[in-house]
Amino acid sequence: MSSNDENEEVIKEFLIESYENLDRLDRDLVALEQNPGSGESIASIFRTIHTIKGTCGFLGYARLEGVAHAAESLLSRLRDEEIALSAEITTALLTTVDAIRGMLASIEATKQDGDGDHSQLVALLHRLQSGQVPAAEAPVTAAPTLAPAPAAKTSNAPAAAAPPPPSVAATRVETAPASPALATAASPPVPPAAAPPASERAVEPAADVRAATAVTDGYVRVDVGVLDKLMNLVGELVLARNQILQFVAGVDDANFTATTQRLNLITTELQSGVMKTRMQPIGNVWEKLPRVIRDLSLSLGKRIRIEMEGRETELDKTIIEAIKDPLTHLVRNCVDHGLEKEADRVKAGKDPEGRLSLRAFHEGGQVNIEISDDGAGLNLDRIRSKAVERGLLSADQAAHLDEREVCDLIFLPGFSTAEKISNVSGRGVGMDVVKTNVERIGGVVDLTSRAGLGTTFRIKIPLTLAIIPALIVTSGGERYAIPQISLLELVRLTGAQVKASIDAVHGAPVCRLRGSLLPLVDLRASLGLAAAADVPSLAEADTISIVVLQADNHRFGVIVDRINDSEEIVVKPLGKHLKGIPAFAGATIMGDGRVALILDVLGLAQAAHVVSSKERSKARRTQGTEVAQRRKQSLLLFSLADGRPIAVPLSMVSRLEIFDGRTIEPLADYRVVQYRGEVLPLLDVDALMGTGGGNWQDEGPLHVVVHGDGKRNVGLVVRRIIDVVEEHLDLKKPAQGRTVSGVLGCAVIQRRVTEVLDLDVMLRTEAGRFLLSGQDVAPAGMEQ
């Protein structure tokens, strides 16, 4: 396959995509004129033009790019409300759309963007941009002089002559095992923006299957429309199956039951079969990227090596379509902002060739995609000052943001740190679009950045959108579906457990779950069905059912009336009247034919302020200050050899274990014990505190407080565990002259003066060498 073929493929995709975009532009522009205040329409038009400009830029269509660039500049001013929309502007924009369409037609026919003269149009766009209204100038007919572009002539009737629908809208279906690289798919007729696989969405009537003509090597070309329709039908079948399954429970007929079971099996298999036809390797999208990166890096004077891992990872077609743009945006961003110029890299002592790596892998029913570079990382200070400059934050707010929050700023609409507006980026379009697009398909984007070392974007998306497993719960008399993907566990508290576990932090209910505190949200309250439950009344309840969910890296519990069971549901979008409610992601039809709403876990969390990252980091910041010290804390109390009590914040304790003294083994200067398949180094708290330290082997069972950072654990051997208490910690500084590292201070707990330890500090100092060098390498000796 020559690079020429490859190029043609790229151009074909570009044409299909651009035609779609232009059709949408016509609609959007007209809508905008009717409703000039709509910032959303402007943003949408702006993005469309931006996409066209970006793509034709790297394909080398300078003329087309010039026109799009001028239009984009105009739109940018409209978006920032620096100039107001007027009929002239709309006309000029529509003329631009026609001009672009004309050039596209020319590209389709001759591979060139034509030789029409658009300087008049560009000049007009510039003039409008500076706010000058051309005096009584007739609508400009800057019609490209191209014969094969009839659409361009009718500058005021944009929809009149739309080009014929692209004829390559077909994808290949594998009917025989073959290398995934072969399954190159052309762009589908549905625009990716319509991501939800609305099963009732009308399938394009252009579904004439060209199957008969192209049967080669076990492949059949099938129109994407047919696959979509098939998927919708399977969705309906799954619903019908669910209804029958529910019905069969009340029928006592062995024959009927057996048939139903077969129906059930067949439906499940059919469903997975049809899903498979829609699966495509992510490599299909990636294949376009090296070219993008190459051209871009050349124009920027950078050398970039691209690494790909997991290109065979498969995803549903709708999802592939939906992440195509975000992926390209992210990659361009890495090339443009992330990686440094060659000279700068050499100066920083790095490999002159930058590395950009793409990784994809399945994890827990989701697909993870990572895009990372070894560039300079995000410049946090510049992001801060840019955010202030753009009026997104006050200077004071910006100064108080922590690293993660600063990183998140780049996902805000209208944010860009690029100094000058280039063709690549810098208009503040991009990252917010990335985020919106990924979230629209139920995914999350996050990013980690290390100064000087690079940036990593991580996208987590579901495998498919159409049919998902969900947990059905009841609240306030209605059923709701919770996508299984956000579900961590189910907790049911009864009787005494309720009182013991439910607590309040700043008046908000929390549940004590295995030593950590879980914020609770009452679903009825979140849905406005009841007032927020206060803690005392919760504690009075006989039983509480809690669904533990994960949203955006935060855990929280949702109190529901009843947990029903889990079920495969077909996701259907909500009508436009209900789109604005963040608590719902869609609706589905249950086995009994009734509609149930699907909860949007992230929306729910945000509405309940469980996931306000500001709140959390505020709490984090104040830790160690007086405020935190006065807060009630769970503390583990144990005693030293001389009977002195010691307290450790329970949050630092992973587990409490009892080991048989005989299982302790010596390892260099340490004593270790085999624990859950790893070697756990043990430290004696008495030795650390200078109160002696016993010969453990002889002393029978040993109480060990296990502390870990997730990867490496350390055990602290204590004499006796006394209690777990909840106390307002009023820390006094440790006595002068005697400082053992890791002692936070002392406090009065249970009427005794108790030293409070920071296990993290204490054990890291002591066991640092052991942990650093890894457990298979014995350390040379202890520090102290």
Add this chain to the structure above:
Amino acid sequence: MESIQFTTFTVDGVLFGIEVGAVQEVLRYQQMTWVPLAPAIVSGLINLRGQIVTALDLRQRLGLRPRAAGVLPMNVILRGDDGAVSLLVDDIGDVLTVTPDLAEPLPETLQHLGRELIKGVFKLSGQLLLVLDPSSAVTFQTGRRRAPDDGRRTGAPAPSNP
């Protein structure tokens, strides 16, 4: 003179009509799933042969008093650009054919009755037919959780015939 066909229905004793072209079908009462946090006009979601359709209460939209307890509404399913929408009405009437010469100006007394929704009035024998604009009937401020006049308005009866 071209005659126009209307699907007719009554709400609070008033006869309304929507051009037949805009109406997909009419249905008796369907079980609804209530949507919390939704604007008050959204009565719920119904399952229309596997399609999920939002049901809007026309009484609420017109600012009329709520339906009496126990009285079940009927559905007028309208075709829409993005899927069907159901208008909940009191009762379904016949399909009526009227000629333009029966058109009347909007009576002043219509002030309170969602005037912006009424496209025109036809004088039929014995009663008035108010023509509803289907797209404005299903458009409303989505940001509003509850109609501000809810409860205060007692629903003045429709203008009676002269």
